Amino acid sequence: MKRAPMRTSMIALTAAMLGGFVLSGFVAAQVQPQPLLPEQASWFSPPAVPALRAAWLVGAEQAAGPYLLRVRLVAGGRFPPHTHPDTRYTTVLSGTLYVGFGERVDETAVVAVPAGAIYEAPAGVPHWVWAKDGDVEYQESGVAPTATRLLR
Template sequence: MTTGPLSRHSLSPTKVGSTHPEDIRFEPFAAFPAGAVLAIVVGDPGKPGPYVVRVKVPGGTRLMPHTHPEDRIYTVMSGVFYIGFGATFDPDELHAYGAGSVVVLPRDTPHFHWAKSGEYVTQVTGTGPLGIDYLHSGDDPRGQTYG
């Protein structure tokens, strides 16, 4: 459920602050497949409290069925975000959301993603600690090595 160490280059949710897109730093995230990266924008998602992160997923990448222990709101920043619901990855169950779309995902909702038509970036808002639990242990990248 925990996500491991996260970068601490973010805005505080309790102080006035701002940033520019070019200052947002994407980094690999152990719970994501190779190539997918995460940037912390606001807060510390590893601790209790509000957070905002951005997730960039390269074209063709799949995030297999998983859940999150926290409620989330996804805003599509760029590309097309394909998400399906359920415990089994089923391409026929994917729903496409373009830039500007918002998806509300209550905690513990089984779902999956696919960067079917190319890279996408989503901004995720939630209240930490952030977590991701894959429904099938063989799908969890934290247990795999990439060559």
């Protein structure tokens, strides 16, 4: 068996590598992000809390898997004491959200969570939120199935 000269083998290897890079670049160029704008979401207000509007951006309340729930709470609005069966992580996107833990509202025992901050509401732990200083927008994430159980 006759061996190809080293130079020919290196050229073939280089061409194969470049072809792979070009092909992978072509495939990557075909993938386009599809943003979901909040305005495109289906917003709803729970009957018991008209000051709140929410939209499932990823996943759903009863569909197994991760979810993102976007929430808007108008200035002065409150979501009364409640629990969830799963741990929720809340990121405040704008405004300051005041969070209290416990089965009763106690305005002296709230924690201010400013825009950019995150807080955790462990599964089954009663908590409530308040847009004390102005409108607040936040996003909750967790793993469904989930639910919200009001304590009153």
